[in-house]
Amino acid sequence: METKHQAELAGARSEKEKLQRLVSRQSGTIEELEKSLLATSANSSLLQRQQLQLLESVQSLVQSLVAQGRAQLPRQEQLFQDCAEVLRAGIHSSGVYTLHIANLSEPKRAYCDMETERGGWTVIQLRANGSLSFQRSWREYKQGFGDAAGEHWLGNEAVHLLTSRAPYALRVELQDWEGTQVYAHYGKFQLGSEKQLYRLSLQDYSGTAGQQSGMALQGTHFSTRDADNDNCLCKCAQMLSGGWWFDACGLSNLNGIYYPARHNARKLNGIRWHHFQGPSYSLKGTRMLIRPASF
Secondary structure: OHHHHHHHHHHHHHHHHHHHHHHHHHHHHHHHHHHHHHHHHHHHHHHHHHHHHHHHHHHHHHHHHHHHHHHHOOOOOOOOOOHHHHHHOOOOOOEEEEEOOOOOOOOEEEEEEOOHHHOOEEEEEEEOOOOOOOOOOHHHHHHOEEOOOOOEEOOHHHHHHHHHHOOEEEEEEEEOOOOOEEEEEEEEEEEOOOOOOOOEEEEEEEEOOOOOOOOOOOOOOOEEOOEOOOOOOOOHHHHHOOOEOOOOOOOEEOOOOOOOOOOOOOOOOOOEEHHHHEOOOOOOEEEEEEEEOOO
């Protein structure tokens, strides 16, 4: 019995040792599994961070490309009919702008004065140095000629279309050879159509260019060397030169021949304004500007 008991005890011990070795091996396996799990978790976090960084980089690149694309796309051009609209759009620099006048066959380049009397003026005529001849035909005065940045005539058709869509004001600036500068302001100004021979309508004169209006009589038609529409048998446009609202050869002609200093006296066909320097004094410079009367 004792021998049998000893044998069973030895067997139990052997089983215990086997069990302990098994538990030890399993513990080691569990430790390895825990280490692997921790490593996997760390790798997963790193991968997530890398994925997040990559996503942020892609989003940043997409935003940059979109911004560049927008910057390269041409801005939709704003269309202005006159310089008052240019000024109302927040553009305050004087200079040459492209106007899209309703019913005019093509865009018109015009000089915008954004400084005189609050600005918004469309310049329709400039005489400054005699660099441009104003001895032109009816068609040329209709369409306009010269460079808007220098001496020019904007064009009767453009002025007619502008002044027919809303009440306009006219400002005429005059300068003599002695340095005196004056102006004539008309609160209401309009040109009729070509069929109406670009008939002149003027009202509400004020200014320093004489005690009364010195431009032309109300209702006067436009005349050129090849289109005599005045009220004189002498054909004023041929005798006095240029194109203008002559009536019976009239009180003024700002499109006459440009005479230089010391050669400007006693010139009936020069640049004249009767109520400023008389009927035969040819002026140094003139400018005509228009803008909506409600500006």
